[in-house]
Amino acid sequence: MSRKPRDPLINRFYKLINVYGMTFKELIHEEFGDGIMSVIGFRLNLEREPIAAGDCVNIVMSRKFLPHTTY
Numbered sequence: 001m002s003r004k005p006r007d008p009l010i011n012r013f014y015k016l017i018n019v020y021g022m023t024f025k026e027l028i029h030e031e032f033g034d035g036i037m038s039v040i041g042f043r044l045n046l047e048r049e050p051i052a053a054g055d056c057v058n059i060v061m062s063r064k065f066l067p068h069t070t071y
Contacts, residue, residue, distance in 0.1 A: 028065070035067040 005011045028037065042063045049056040 032065045033067055035065055037061075038064045038066050040064075 005014055029035075040063070042061070045060040045062075047058045049058040
């Protein structure tokens with residue numbers, strides 16, 4: 001049984017994956033085929049994105065795509 005994180009920011013990341021995780025997966029499979037995104041050498045870029053309604057957080061995650069292979 002998993003516990004909900006108490007930190008509000010970490011909790012939002014959990015919600016993001018719970019709500020959009022399958023959509024991310026389907027979009028990656030549509031673009032690249034069956035496989036996964038590696039986390040070895042994972043890169044993350046975080047920037048402030050100023051907009052009139054209030055600043056936004058822009059997060060870019062990047063790493064190599066590993067296609068599914070059958071042995």
